[in-house]
Amino acid sequence: MTVPSPYADRLRRLPVQRHEVEVRGATTAYWVYGPEDAETTVIAVHGFRGEHHGLEPVLAYLPEVRVIAPDLPGFGESAPLPGRRHDLDEYAGWLMDFAATVAPGAVILGHSFGSIVTAAAVARGLRTPRLILLNPIGAPALEGPKGLMTRLAVLYYALGARLPERLGTALLRNRVIVRVMSITMAKTKDPALRRFIHDQHDTYFSRFSDRDVLRDAFVASVSHDVREFAPEIDVPTLLVAAERDDITPIEAERKLAKTFPDAELVEIAHVGHLIHYETPAEAAGAVRRFLRIPVVRGR
Numbered sequence: 466m467t468v469p470s471p472y473a474d475r476l477r478r479l480p481v482q483r484h485e486v487e488v489r490g491a492t493t494a495y496w497v498y499g500p501e502d503a504e505t506t507v508i509a510v511h512g513f514r515g516e517h518h519g520l521e522p523v524l525a526y527l528p529e530v531r532v533i534a535p536d537l538p539g540f541g542e543s544a545p546l547p548g549r550r551h552d553l554d555e556y557a558g559w560l561m562d563f564a565a566t567v568a569p570g571a572v573i574l575g576h577s578f579g580s581i582v583t584a585a586a587v588a589r590g591l592r593t594p595r596l597i598l599l600n601p602i603g604a605p606a607l608e609g610p611k612g613l614m615t616r617l618a619v620l621y622y623a624l625g626a627r628l629p630e631r632l633g634t635a636l637l638r639n640r641v642i643v644r645v646m647s648i649t650m651a652k653t654k655d656p657a658l659r660r661f662i663h664d665q666h667d668t669y670f671s672r673f674s675d676r677d678v679l680r681d682a683f684v685a686s687v688s689h690d691v692r693e694f695a696p697e698i699d700v701p702t703l704l705v706a707a708e709r710d711d712i713t714p715i716e717a718e719r720k721l722a723k724t725f726p727d728a729e730l731v732e733i734a735h736v737g738h739l740i741h742y743e744t745p746a747e748a749a750g751a752v753r754r755f756l757r758i759p760v761v762r763g764r
Contacts, residue, residue, distance in 0.1 A: 468664035471657065472745065475525035488563050489549070494542035495535035495567065498524050503531035505756055506568050507597070510560065512577030513686045514670050514679070516541030520576060523599070523741050526749030529758055533568055537582075539678030541669070551681035553689050557585040564591060572756065576600055576741055577712075578686045581694075588694035596702040597752055598691065600738050603706075603713040603721035606687045615687060615712075626680045637679060638671040646670070652709050652737040662742050695724040702728040703755040705748050709737040729755065 470476065482497045496517050509520050509532050517534035518541075524532050538559055539545035549555050560582055564571060573593040575583030580601040587596050606615045625637040636642075647666040651659055673679045690713075695702075702725050706718035713721075715732060722730035731751040736743045753760070 467668075468661045470522070471661060472522045472525045475528070476521055479525060479528055486563070486566055488566065489538075489546050489555075489559055491538060491544040491546045493535050493538065493544075493559075493563060495533055495563075498532040498534065499528060499530050501531065503529060505529075505758060506531045506533065506571040507574050508532075508560075508564055508568055508571045509534045510573075510575040510579035510583050511537065511540075512579050512600075513682055514540070514673065515577075516669050516672055518669050519665065520741055522745035523748050523752070526746050527752060527758070530756070533571065535563060537579075537682075539674045539682065541672050545674045545678045551678050551685070553581065553585055553685040556582045556682075556685065557589055557591075560586040561589070561591045564593075570594065572597065574599065574752070577602060577738065578682070580691055581686065581689050584691045584694040584698060585689070587700065588697035593700060595756065596698060596700055597705070597755065598702065599705045599748055600707060600710060600740050601704050601713065601718065601721065602686070602690045603692060603704075604690055604717040606690070606712055618683070619687065622680055622683045625676055630676070634676050637673075637676055640667060643667060643670050650711065650738050651743070652735065652739070653743045658743065662739060665742065692721060692724060695721060695728075696726070699726055701755075703751065704728060704730045705740060705751050706730060706732055707736045707738060707740050707744075708732055708734045712738050 479498050485492050485494050507530055511517055511519050516536045520534055536543035539551055572595045573583045574597040576599040580598040587593060625633045643666055647663045651662050653659055704722050706715060708715045722728045733740060733744050733747050740748050
């Protein structure tokens with residue numbers, strides 16, 4: 466990372482520790498933010514091609530909460546799961562095992578692809594008092610406002626998987642293509658914030674273990690959405706959605722909220738699929754209200 470974070474001052478005040486745990490035969494790296502004696506513990510699951518750093522701006526505005534943020538298997542510093550296809554069933558099973566080992570009964574939070582993983586796990590029996598979904602994938606990606614871009618992405622990942630390994634991996638990590646993705650998703654007009662967002666993607670968006678894991682995760686991300694699992698989720702759920710999200714339009718998010726037995730929808734204006742970078746204070750405020758966490762003086 467070469468561009469200073471706009472949230473650096475807040476993050477510096479936040480305690481953080483790195484840990485590792487064996488889950489399903491592989492090492493999962495995870496980070497614990499906030500006070501160890503916090504009343505509320507949250508497990509936060511990042512999105513496709515990302516890793517735990519992406520959610521840090523939101524965590525910076527939740528200093529009273531203990532947040533456990535793993536890297537998904539095969540991304541960041543977490544090893545891929547040996548001998549397994551990294552599909553949605555596997556990721557949901559991994560999350561259930563991870564939560565049972567590290568923080569049973571924690572609140573569960575998922576962003577983007579993480580919203581699908583967390584919703585699938587909770588629907589299948591992961592015990593949690595509450596579920597939080599940021600930028601939930603509430604409709605098929607191929608049908609969203611950028612359906613054409615998604616179809617091009619399908620071709621891109623398919624080509625990356627079929628080319629000779631060295632060439633295919635280089636294509637998937639190509640910085641020009643990563644920058645195009647970043648420019649497409651960013652909505653802010655603030656040049657400093659845009660530079661930070663692009664630097665985040667340059668730094669962390671290609672930290673996948675190998676192209677097979679990336680292909681599997683991509684297929685999972687475009688083959689499923691939260692609607693599949695919403696009716697089976699019987700815990701209070703918060704959806705934090707963006708009015709300009711190119712992946713799931715806000716009208717689809719409004720319909721999605723109605724398919725849960727108990728859900729609350731918070732809409733954030735003037736932002737797209739990067740709530741966690743562009744409006745983290747607003748997202749954290751919605752989380753705080755949902756979890757009934759009072760603001761500590763001086764924060």
